[in-house]
Amino acid sequence: MSHALTDSASPSLRFTKMQGLGNDFVIFDGVRQRIELRPEAVRAIADRHFGVGCDQILLVEAATSPNADFRYRIFNADGTEVAQCGNGARCFAVFVRRAGLTNKEVITVETQSGHLMLHHQGNGEITVNMGIPQLAPADVPFRDNEEAPEYLLSVGDDTLRIAAVGMGNPHAVLRVSSVADAPVTTLGPRIETHPDFPRHCNVGFMEVCDRSHVQLRVWERGVGETLACGSNACAAIVAGIRWDELDHAVAVTLPGGSLYIEWAGPGQPVMMTGPAQVVFDGVWPISAVLGNSEGGS
Numbered sequence: 001m002s003h004a005l006t007d008s009a010s011p012s013l014r015f016t017k018m019q020g021l022g023n024d025f026v027i028f029d030g031v032r033q034r035i036e037l038r039p040e041a042v043r044a045i046a047d048r049h050f051g052v053g054c055d056q057i058l059l060v061e062a063a064t065s066p067n068a069d070f071r072y073r074i075f076n077a078d079g080t081e082v083a084q085c086g087n088g089a090r091c092f093a094v095f096v097r098r099a100g101l102t103n104k105e106v107i108t109v110e111t112q113s114g115h116l117m118l119h120h121q122g123n124g125e126i127t128v129n130m131g132i133p134q135l136a137p138a139d140v141p142f143r144d145n146e147e148a149p150e151y152l153l154s155v156g157d158d159t160l161r162i163a164a165v166g167m168g169n170p171h172a173v174l175r176v177s178s179v180a181d182a183p184v185t186t187l188g189p190r191i192e193t194h195p196d197f198p199r200h201c202n203v204g205f206m207e208v209c210d211r212s213h214v215q216l217r218v219w220e221r222g223v224g225e226t227l228a229c230g231s232n233a234c235a236a237i238v239a240g241i242r243w244d245e246l247d248h249a250v251a252v253t254l255p256g257g258s259l260y261i262e263w264a265g266p267g268q269p270v271m272m273t274g275p276a277q278v279v280f281d282g283v284w285p286i287s288a289v290l291g292n293s294e295g296g297s
Contacts, residue, residue: 020090089130106119132270150243184219233272
């Protein structure tokens with residue numbers, strides 16, 4: 001049975017459903033109510049038939065660092081907690097202002113992989129400083145002895161050429177001649193769980209249209225194919241720039257819409273700009289996620 005800790009004075013947990021380019025999220029305010037989401041609760045809420053339905057659940061918590069405004073936690077639909085989600089970060093930025101938790105234009109949030117800077121743009125879009133990409137194999141993590149723009153990966157009888165990039169979470173990126181024909185649902189899970197990626201990985205299938213535009217489909221670890229993945233879009237552009245196939249500012253077209261990615265090169269952060277939208281507000285009954293009485297903050 002699912003479990004969560006929350007303030008028992010409330011008969012239900014309030015949430016907001018949001019989406020960034022079709023990558024959808026259930027977001028809980030863990031600042032005003034204390035919530036502990038256990039894996040079975042996450043799976044129940046994320047279930048698209050019996051729950052709310054989402055790719056990830058995002059939890060907003062009070063910061064533990066004096067240099068941050070909030071703590072940002074991310075749970076995949078399978079119940080695993082992960083360190084990074086770019087589309088979720090944009091939704092996070094919209095959520096905390098809409099909920100009245102802050103009125104800042106620039107928000108700093110803690111994640112498992114460090115701090116993120118979220119910038120509200122005047123046109124309603126959000127720019128996220130996604131941090132400096134990890135390129136050394138041990139930092140991705142990826143099993144290889146030397147850093148390189150491209151690696152050979154054996155999958156069954158095939159040898160693939162991939163990039164391995166860390167964006168707070170691990171990514172593999174492959175070139176494809178056509179994203180429409182890419183074997184995302186068959187090859188994606190095999191690369192996700194490949195032993196050379198000890199923490200598994202998100203897998204991007206990238207078609208380079210020209211030096212300033214790519215198309216991308218993503219198989220996301222713990223989720224499956226999604227309409228968009230912001231961190232993989234960043235990883236794909238980092239890979240393409242290192243292959244000298246892309247300029248330093250690139251439009252990325254995903255099934256759910258477009259992102260704009262900028263990267264000046266090694267040692268510099270990746271900047272991602274895109275939309276985030278509220279879908280609806282709702283409540284999740286406490287009877288479905290057994291709770292204990294604990295006061296909120």
